[in-house]
Amino acid sequence: MEKLRTVRGVHDLLPDILHKQNLVINEGLKISEKYCYQQIETPIFEFAEVFTKPLGKTSDIVTKENYIFKDRSEDELMLRPEGTSGVVRAFLNAGLTQDIPKRYSYYGPMFRYERPQKGRLRQFKQFGIECIGINNSMADVEVISLGHAFLEKLNILDKINLKINTLGDSETRLKYRKALVDYLNDYKSELSNESIKRLSENPLRILDSKNExxxxILINAPNIIDYLNEVSQERFEKVCSGLSALKIKYQIDKNLVRGLDYYCHTAFEFITSDLGSQGTVLAGGRYDGLAKMLGGVDTAGVGWAAGVDRLSLMINEEFANKPDLVLMAVSENLEPLLMPIMKKLVDKGLKVEILITGNMSKKFKRANKVDASYAIILGEEELSKNIIKLKNLIIGSERLITLDEAIKVIKNL
RNA sequence: GCAGCUGUAGCUCAGUUGGUUAGAGCGCCUGGUUGUGGACCAGGAGGUCGUCUGUUCAAGUCAGACCAGCUGUACCA
Structure with a gap:
């Protein structure tokens, strides 16, 4: 096919689907504003290091899913695969490390070179929030609570489960990592190829394996909960009891590991079974090490990102941008008089579609198609008396009245 | 990345063991109605059958490669 088309995994968002996505984003913005999160926007591409450093050299995002390119000045750039790194980078660049805490929300397109499927695109939209500069575990609870409230507003909470886990602090993870590797080494010959590779590179991610x-083998593997040092242990318990106090239901999933290196302590995912294998709809965690990895001042952080495309597939909203009325003239020479009328109607807050193609029959057919309730018709007769004809398209009745009267009738519907 | 399924009109789909000019419903356009819609009637437009290569006298139909979508898996939002 030599026709022009979009790149694989990159879709046009036609009005009906975009409308749903906007609803999702607007709910996100509204609820985060209530929690005092402020909207921020960062570039959709950055120096590649902004992502490669914190995400970890072994993560899939960096090794095979990236969109890296060189620009004309030979700088190595990368289309952002996620939002957090850019937001934290912006926070550091603005010199705000003394001005904490900061609570940010953002949305926009992200890019990952993946195998496209339903709910998985190469250009996809995320809505996310970041709470930067608070080490207190109550920030974790706040962030999860906000995610929960967001999904509640979208009215899809009943289709979603929350799973949480802790990855502990760096001391914990070092100890646990060693124990896990020791355990898994005994089974090295039986592990999947992918897991064998990870054993040396990133053993924690083996926990996430779906291989039978x-x-x-993992059933009897050491559990990170047993390796938590006192600080990590206490944190996790506080987060759990914080969620319970909010009556937020959750399951502890000890195999929940985030794919990205910068996470520590709390990790969580809101998962649905509605979207096939793309179950994760909102996910995040704590990333205390991220700011330092980017070369900035060590700053705590916790946040999440939600897949807008996926969420919009879950909400039942009919998109009907139907006009309040259609406006037409009976002959072409009267059409110039319609624009001032339209302006007045719009100024009064009405949604108007002006009909300037076809004969009267076509115009009424169009009015029907766009599901307008009223038609305002201007003809020679009406013009001479300085009135218009108002037709109620639902019951079919017509009245000759002034424009101001017509506006009142339409608005009283 | 790996595996499977699918691809015929704008949409949903039929198309027999390969055989004239590839069909239906819906939608669209024109007219029946020169100031009036939904229903109805009549007519019409729209397809290089995903692309390319091959097999054959003959390919929508068979084979291969590629492209795209879907499903599972890996991974992730």
Whole structure:
């Protein structure tokens, strides 16, 4: 096919789907504003290091899913695969490390070179929030609570489960990592190829394996909960009891690992079974090490990102941008008089579609198609008396009245 | 990335063991109605059958490659 088309996994968002996505984003913005999160926007591409450093050299995003390119000045740039790194980078660049805490919300397109499917695109939209500069575990609870409230506003909470886990602090993870590797080394010959590779590179991610043999081996693997030092242990308990106090239901999933290196302590995912294998709809965690990885001052942070495309697939909203009325003239020479009328109607807050193609029959057919309730018709007869004809398209009745009267009738509907 | 399924009109789909000019419903356009819609009637436009290569006297139909979508898996939002 030599026709022009979009790149694989990159879709046009026609009005009906974009409208749904905007609803999702608007709910996100509204609820985050209530929690005093302020909207921020960062560039959709950055120096590649902004992502490669914090995400970790072994993450899929960096190794095979990236959109990296060089610009004309040979700078290595990368289309952003996620939002957090850019937001934290912006926070550091603005010199705000003394001005904490900061609560940010953002939305926009992200890019990952993946195998496209329903709910998985190469250009997709995320809405996310970041709470920067608070080490207190109550920030974790706040952030999860906000995510929960967001999904509640979208009216899809009943289709979603929350899973949480803790990755502990760096001391914990070092100890646990060693224990896990020791355990898994005994089964090295039975593990999947992917997991064998990870054993040396990023063993924690083996916990996430969906391979059946791997899963069996993992049943008796050491549990990170047993390796938590006192600080990490206490944190996790506080987060759990904080959620319970909010009556937010959750399941602890000890195999929940975030794919990105910068996470520590709390990790969580809101998961649905409605979207096939793309179950994760909102996910995040704590990323205390991120600011330092970017070369900035060590700053705590916790946040999440939600998949707007996925969420919009879950909400039932009919998109009807139907006009309050249609406006037409009976002959072409009267059409110039319609624009001032339209201006007045719009100024009064009405949604108007002006009909300037076809004969009267066509115009009424169009009015029908766009599901307008009223038609305002201007003809020679009406013009001479300085009135218009108002037709109620639902019951079919017509009245000759002034424009001001017509506006009142339409608005009283 | 790996595996499977699918691709015929704007949409949903039919198309027999390969055989004239590829069909239906819906939608669209024109007219029946020169100031009036939904229903109805009549007519019409719209397809290089995803693309390319091959097999054959003959390909929408068979084969291969590629492209795209979907499903699962990996991974992730």
């Amino acid at each position: 043999t791997d899963k069996k």
